């Protein structure tokens with residue numbers, strides 16, 4: 001498994017409405033989609049930047065993992081997502097190398113992707129997502 005590129009960088013924010021101003025007005029990026037991912041208890045907003053995306057993550061409930069992250073660490077980089085050809089194959093391969101998986105199988109993520117998370121304790125402290 002060798003990721004082909006950084007698919008997106010996930011950034012935890014308290015409010016997409018507030019945080020989008022920096023990406024739009026300062027960086028001049030265009031917000032092309034806002035999507036709620038109900039089972040993750042998160043609202044997402046996407047900006048394209050070359051081949052990569054910035055994904056803003058706003059919690060939709062107090063028990064969302066993003067709400068907990070904001071409480072502990074404040075707004076900032078939450079995860080890095082790597083593009084792979086086949087998520088299930090890639091998850092099995094990294095697990096065979098000793099990485100703790102948060103998802104044993106790919107599942108539906110935002111923006112039409114199939115995703116699987118790796119535990120930050122197995123990935124040098126950076127919550128990592130594989131996506132296809």
Ligand code: CMX
Nearest residue numbers: 010040042065068069078079102109110117120125126127
């Ligand atoms: N990056 C690095 N470390 C993180 C982290 C993050 N984003 N989120 C939590 N941690 C660390 C915490 O600091 C904590 O470390 P210590 O044990 O050393 O204190 C540990 O992980 C457990 O954190 P927690 O807040 O007690 O536990 P959670 O219940 O929030 O679980 C995690 C953490 C990573 C297992 C959980 O957030 C998870 O399963 N994440 C994957 C799914 C996800 O993040 N979805 C939202 C994104 C939506 C999308 O892009 O589709």
